[in-house]
Amino acid sequence: MSKPSAVAETKKQVIVLGAGVIGLTTALRLQESNDYQVEVLAELFPTDLKNINYTSQWAGAHHVSTQERTPDVEWLTFQEMWKLSEPGSLAEHCFMRIKEHEYFDSPVLQTEVMARMPNFQKLPQSDLPIGAEDGYSFDALTIDVPVYLNFLLSRLLEKGGTIVRGRVQHISQVLEAGTYPFKDHSRLVGRNEPIVPPHAVFVCLGLGARFLGGLEDHDMYPARGQTVILRAPWIKSGMAFHGDGANRWAYVIPRRSGDVIVGGTMGINDWYPKARPETTHEILEYALLYCPELVPLDFRETERLPLVDDLKSIIVEEACGLRPMRKGGPRIELDYLNTRGRQVPVIFNYGHGPYGYMASIGSANMCLKLLKEAGF
Numbered sequence: 001m002s003k004p005s006a007v008a009e010t011k012k013q014v015i016v017l018g019a020g021v022i023g024l025t026t027a028l029r030l031q032e033s034n035d036y037q038v039e040v041l042a043e044l045f046p047t048d049l050k051n052i053n054y055t056s057q058w059a060g061a062h063h064v065s066t067q068e069r070t071p072d073v074e075w076l077t078f079q080e081m082w083k084l085s086e087p088g089s090l091a092e093h094c095f096m097r098i099k100e101h102e103y104f105d106s107p108v109l110q111t112e113v114m115a116r117m118p119n120f121q122k123l124p125q126s127d128l129p130i131g132a133e134d135g136y137s138f139d140a141l142t143i144d145v146p147v148y149l150n151f152l153l154s155r156l157l158e159k160g161g162t163i164v165r166g167r168v169q170h171i172s173q174v175l176e177a178g179t180y181p182f183k184d185h186s187r188l189v190g191r192n193e194p195i196v197p198p199h200a201v202f203v204c205l206g207l208g209a210r211f212l213g214g215l216e217d218h219d220m221y222p223a224r225g226q227t228v229i230l231r232a233p234w235i236k237s238g239m240a241f242h243g244d245g246a247n248r249w250a251y252v253i254p255r256r257s258g259d260v261i262v263g264g265t266m267g268i269n270d271w272y273p274k275a276r277p278e279t280t281h282e283i284l285e286y287a288l289l290y291c292p293e294l295v296p297l298d299f300r301e302t303e304r305l306p307l308v309d310d311l312k313s314i315i316v317e318e319a320c321g322l323r324p325m326r327k328g329g330p331r332i333e334l335d336y337l338n339t340r341g342r343q344v345p346v347i348f349n350y351g352h353g354p355y356g357y358m359a360s361i362g363s364a365n366m367c368l369k370l371l372k373e374a375g376f
């Protein structure tokens with residue numbers, strides 16, 4: 001028997017806190033399921049200027065899984081993103097399919113995760129750069145993050161989801177009356193709107209989970225990542241060199257736009273919110289060892305090694321972002337919180353650290369499943 005249409009009209013109101021890649025992907029997944037009416041409440045959205053409180057704007061980003069963190073979450077995301085990046089797909093413009101080369105300064109013992117990637121190959125010793133002991137190539141994809149975030153937002157709005165801007169101080173503010181207190185009530189639409197307590201709340205605040213009243217997750221800490229964005233449309237493949245027990249690390253992520261992200265650093269508990277000039281120099285110097293092709297043709301000389309100065313004219317931006325790390329790994333979990341005698345299911349989805357894009361679709365699916373299994 002099919003559901004009467006009246007049921008479809010009374011969708012369950014859910015709130016998603018946060019509009020980073022995790023919040024937007026979770027919101028879109030819920031809205032597309034047709035059972036929920038989603039409102040995203042966040043302080044910052046993809047259309048805003050880049051801000052240190054919004055990690056998703058700073059990511060590379062690529063989908064290159066070399067290790068499995070949350071079982072199936074990353075693999076499922078890869079498969080979905082691969083479909084989205086297909087020629088002719090609605091989101092094709094957000095992605096670039098590339099050949100990825102991963103180099104290591106010591107032999108890799110477990111290659112199963114990498115081996116799932118299309119056209120996976122172990123590289124012969126003769127193809128490895130100086131200093132590398134082991135290396136692999138496979139097909140992967142990169143994400144043009146500003147474009148993709150705006151795609152997610154547009155898609156959510158198109159599917160009937162809504163957004164509200166606001167900074168939440170304490171989770172109870174949302175449990176009681178949803179986004180109502182965050183709306184501009186001088187407008188007629190705000191005043192006449194009924195106060196609907198939310199059916200469920202999703203917490204997708206990234207590093208903000210450390211500061212939200214009523215949650216204050218002190219297992220959250222930043223891993224600062226500094227990068228340099230170059231204009232180098234001639235770079236069509238990705239590269240990473242994992243050196244010094246993964247403490248020193250160079251990567252090159254070309255985007256479809258022709259920009260190339262060069263990294264990287266992993267500053268544990270480093271909150272400094274701007275690019276450090278000396279780090280920019282170190283990043284470029286190290287990347288040039290493994291990817292001298294970054295230098296524009298006009299500056300390429302056979303007489304000498306490439307220099308950081310050769311890249312000066314193509315620097316677009318020096319960037320840094322704070323990866324939302326969590327002791328014990330990401331939190332994907334349902335709990336109940338009490339507000340004025342009512343139990344509200346709250347689903348947490350944060351702490352994805354260096355792989356929020358890679359985990360985005362898989363973790364959004366898990367959240368939807370948690371809510372359904374709890375009978376909502």
Ligand SMILES: Cc1cc2nc3c(=O)[nH]c(=O)nc-3n(C[C@H](O)[C@H](O)[C@H](O)COP(=O)(O)OP(=O)(O)OC[C@H]3O[C@@H](n4cnc5c(N)ncnc54)[C@H](O)[C@@H]3O)c2cc1C
Nearest residue numbers: 018019020043044055056062168206208225321356357358
């Ligand atoms: C240099 C760098 C490179 C990276 N490369 C990759 C990569 O190649 N692949 C990959 O998968 N990942 C990569 N990452 C990691 C990825 O960027 C993060 O895991 C991901 O962006 C986290 O997204 P999020 O939605 O959890 O958090 P965020 O993007 O930080 O979003 C948080 C949202 O919550 C809102 N918010 C917070 N507190 C409040 C509050 N109290 N009230 C209202 N709103 C609030 C914010 O305004 C924002 O909308 C990289 C990160 C960096 C820094």
Ligand SMILES: *[C@@H]1O[C@H](CO)[C@@H](O)[C@H](O)[C@H]1NC(C)=O
Nearest residue numbers: 050051052053054208211273
């Ligand atoms: C980031 O958020 C904090 C509050 O947690 C605020 O004090 C700071 O001004 C914000 N930074 C920017 C650049 O907006």
